[in-house]
Amino acid sequence: MSAALLAWLVFPTRRRPELTVSTVNNSDMILMQQLSSDFEKESGVKLNWVVLGENILRQRLTIDISTGSNTFDVITIGSYEAPLWGERGWLVPLDGLGADYDYDDIFDVIREGLSYQGRMYAAPFYGESSFTYYRKDLFLNAGLEMPLQPSYDQIRQFAQKLHDPQHGVYGLCLRGEPGWGQNMAYLSTLVNTFGGRWLDLGWKPQLTTAPWVDAISFYVDVLNHYGPPGVITDGANENRALFANGNCAQWVDATSAASYFLDPSQSRVASSTGFAKAPIARVPNGAAWVWSWGLAIPATSKRAALAKQFIKWATSRRYVTTVGERFGWLRVPPGSRKSTYEIAAYLKAAPFAPLVREAILNADYRQPSAQPVPYVGIQYVGIPEFQAIGTEVGQEISAALAGRATVQEALALAQAETERDLEGRSK
Amino acid sequence: MSGTAATRSPRFHTRSLLAPSVFALFLWMVVPLAMTLWFSGRRYNLLRPGKTVFAGWENYGSLLTHRALWVAMGNTLFLVALVLAITLVLGTLLSILLDQDFPGRQVCRLLVIAPFFVMPTVSALIWKNMLMNPVFGFFAWITRSLGIGAIEYFSRMPLFSIAIVMGWEWTPFAVLILLPALQSLNPEQVEAARLDGAGPLALFRHIQLPHLLRPMAVVAMIETIFFLSLFAEIYVTTDGGPGLASTNLAYLIFRDALLSFDVGRASAGGVIAIVLANIVGLFLMRLVGRNLEDVR
Numbered sequence: 001m002s003a004a005l006l007a008w009l010v011f012p013t014r015r016r017p018e019l020t021v022s023t024v025n026n027s028d029m030i031l032m033q034q035l036s037s038d039f040e041k042e043s044g045v046k047l048n049w050v051v052l053g054e055n056i057l058r059q060r061l062t063i064d065i066s067t068g069s070n071t072f073d074v075i076t077i078g079s080y081e082a083p084l085w086g087e088r089g090w091l092v093p094l095d096g097l098g099a100d101y102d103y104d105d106i107f108d109v110i111r112e113g114l115s116y117q118g119r120m121y122a123a124p125f126y127g128e129s130s131f132t133y134y135r136k137d138l139f140l141n142a143g144l145e146m147p148l149q150p151s152y153d154q155i156r157q158f159a160q161k162l163h164d165p166q167h168g169v170y171g172l173c174l175r176g177e178p179g180w181g182q183n184m185a186y187l188s189t190l191v192n193t194f195g196g197r198w199l200d201l202g203w204k205p206q207l208t209t210a211p212w213v214d215a216i217s218f219y220v221d222v223l224n225h226y227g228p229p230g231v232i233t234d235g236a237n238e239n240r241a242l243f244a245n246g247n248c249a250q251w252v253d254a255t256s257a258a259s260y261f262l263d264p265s266q267s268r269v270a271s272s273t274g275f276a277k278a279p280i281a282r283v284p285n286g287a288a289w290v291w292s293w294g295l296a297i298p299a300t301s302k303r304a305a306l307a308k309q310f311i312k313w314a315t316s317r318r319y320v321t322t323v324g325e326r327f328g329w330l331r332v333p334p335g336s337r338k339s340t341y342e343i344a345a346y347l348k349a350a351p352f353a354p355l356v357r358e359a360i361l362n363a364d365y366r367q368p369s370a371q372p373v374p375y376v377g378i379q380y381v382g383i384p385e386f387q388a389i390g391t392e393v394g395q396e397i398s399a400a401l402a403g404r405a406t407v408q409e410a411l412a413l414a415q416a417e418t419e420r421d422l423e424g425r426s427k
Numbered sequence: 428m429s430g431t432a433a434t435r436s437p438r439f440h441t442r443s444l445l446a447p448s449v450f451a452l453f454l455w456m457v458v459p460l461a462m463t464l465w466f467s468g469r470r471y472n473l474l475r476p477g478k479t480v481f482a483g484w485e486n487y488g489s490l491l492t493h494r495a496l497w498v499a500m501g502n503t504l505f506l507v508a509l510v511l512a513i514t515l516v517l518g519t520l521l522s523i524l525l526d527q528d529f530p531g532r533q534v535c536r537l538l539v540i541a542p543f544f545v546m547p548t549v550s551a552l553i554w555k556n557m558l559m560n561p562v563f564g565f566f567a568w569i570t571r572s573l574g575i576g577a578i579e580y581f582s583r584m585p586l587f588s589i590a591i592v593m594g595w596e597w598t599p600f601a602v603l604i605l606l607p608a609l610q611s612l613n614p615e616q617v618e619a620a621r622l623d624g625a626g627p628l629a630l631f632r633h634i635q636l637p638h639l640l641r642p643m644a645v646v647a648m649i650e651t652i653f654f655l656s657l658f659a660e661i662y663v664t665t666d667g668g669p670g671l672a673s674t675n676l677a678y679l680i681f682r683d684a685l686l687s688f689d690v691g692r693a694s695a696g697g698v699i700a701i702v703l704a705n706i707v708g709l710f711l712m713r714l715v716g717r718n719l720e721d722v723r
Contacts, residue, residue: 062474399672
């Protein structure tokens with residue numbers, strides 16, 4: 001009896017293995033959390049979830065992984081982090097998930113975006129590009145027609161005609177909240193299509209060049225005339241809420257919001273939302289971004305094998321069909337697998353799907369600008385310093401948007417900040 | 428034997444009993460401080476591992492020569508001063524009102540105190556989204572129905588808007604301290620002043636205000652400590668923007684530490700914040716001290 005007790009104390013009974021999974025509080029990830037009981041039943045693994053907002057998650061993960069603590073077994077990161085962290089040796093390579101995983105089914109641009117030197121460090125959960133949302137009913141009433149490929153001049157004219165603040169309709173909604181993943185994600189595409197770039201081949205910031213001045217002037221001008229009030233605090237989610245509530249005539253942003261608008265339980269514009277390509281100003285290069293959220297395993301995890309099993313489950317073809325059959329095809333995680341775009345039921349439920357597929361396939365994150373650049377990334381610059389740079393530059397531009405500085409002043413300050421952040425980069 | 432030793436030097440005895448807790452408190456303070464000082468002298472960015480080398484004064488130099496630090500310092504001091512003014516003036520006036528006898532006084536007092544117990548993030552969210560939001564906020568609704576249009580509070584006047592939120596949160600604290608102080612005022616003194624023909628204004632100027640000076644100094648002291656490290660309200664409402672318009676020292680350190688992951692520079696910012704807090708503290712102590720002298 002006492003021996004048994006002793007044994008119990010010294011060797012506790014074998015518990016179910018556990019995995020700690022951290023993820024973003026996007027609706028697709030919440031759905032994964034709901035469905036994960038399937039995986040728990042199949043594998044006998046218990047999952048502990050840590051679900052956080054994007055910014056907090058990034059801070060938490062960066063500190064965790066850079067200091068080598070092993071809090072998490074599975075983490076959710078994007079195409080900005082995956083190659084950088086893979087290069088540092090902070091992540092477990094994910095190229096051994098088995099033949100049945102069907103790597104070739106993943107969009108090349110998405111898989112390569114999550115890879116470093118040909119090895120995939122995060123498995124894509126969903127992918128997105130950016131395009132234009134518009135209100136078909138408003139366009140029809142005003143006798144306007146949105147072309148499949150609008151130009152920014154046209155977007156501006158439409159905004160002018162449709163701007164009707166008395167009735168709570170604003171001509172154009174765009175991200176105003178400062179942050180490298182907020183206003184700077186959108187603005188990088190705008191600068192690209194105005195023909196600009198973040199850095200020249202000598203890593204010198206280009207923020208005071210003509211394309212930047214033109215792009216930011218356009219942005220400030222069009223939002224101040226035809227944007228919603230308080231645009232400066234509107235991030236992606238605020239804009240999505242505004243559009244879903246019928247307050248925006250046009251919105252240029254992530255393709256992943258499309259299914260949300262078509263869901264009548266969440267959106268008032270379910271029957272009137274139209275889609276077009278991301279607008280172009282001068283050159284088509286880098287006018288639309290490409291991004292994916294992927295699942296990765298920190299090198300410090302002691303349960304990498306189990307974690308791989310989970311990642312394989314959550315990013316498989318079967319997962320996509322399970323979601324579609326059980327929750328409806330609009331809720332399928334988009335943009336990661338080619339086969340998703342061959343499912344007839346999905347194409348029927350999601351009329352925007354071909355446009356999204358095309359946008360993802362056309363986004364070249366290696367050639368984001370018409371001019372040569374030393375970095376990869378369309379709506380970001382794939383270097384560690386960019387989080388700081390993007391945040392600071394985003395702040396300066398928001399000051400210009402608020403009318404506290406001219407565009408030239410803001411960009412001069414942003415240029416100085418960027419130079420300071422890049423000091424000591426020997427390349 | 429030991430008993431006689433204790434009676435001979437009781438001071439030594441009590442000290443040895445206090446020592447463990449004093450030591451613990453000392454460690455509590457000194458270890459983080461020492462670590463901050465240590466990190467502030469190193470080139471240490473979490474995103475560039477393997478490069479933590481001694482940097483000398485580099486972090487301080489990079490901060491002190493940068494506009495952001497000075498803007499942040501100005502904002503910090505401005506916010507402290509502004510919110511102190513709001514809470515002290517409103518707190519004093521409200522205390523005098525609540526000191527009067529009127530039906531429902533107890534309920535009213537309770538309601539006045541209540542905002543202090545709302546968490547800072549929650550009250551900031553309430554103000555940002557339900558009151559000051561230019562599209563669906565309550566204030567926008569009022570101004571729009573008056574035909575003035577909506578004001579974009581947090582982008583047009585970020586510091587004032589934050590100060591208003593802070594004032595709402597902290598005026599109750601001032602009332603909490605000042606009202607009991609007012610109630611402790613000797614009623615005979617008030618009576619005497621009234622008999623001498625003092626009106627309400629003179630009563631306030633010559634009797635109540637001097638009586639309140641000491642508790643007001645206490646309020647100012649405690650609030651300053653909290654306002655210097657103000658963070659949650661800024662984080663929730665403006666993210667320190669637009670530009671640097673509402674970035675204070677605490678937010679600047681946060682930006683360096685958690686957005687740039689520059690441990691070295693953030694630590695240097697922390698040290699500068701400590702220095703600033705001590706300077707402000709010194710001024711306040713002298714001010715409070717002088718006040719107390721005057722009262723005596």
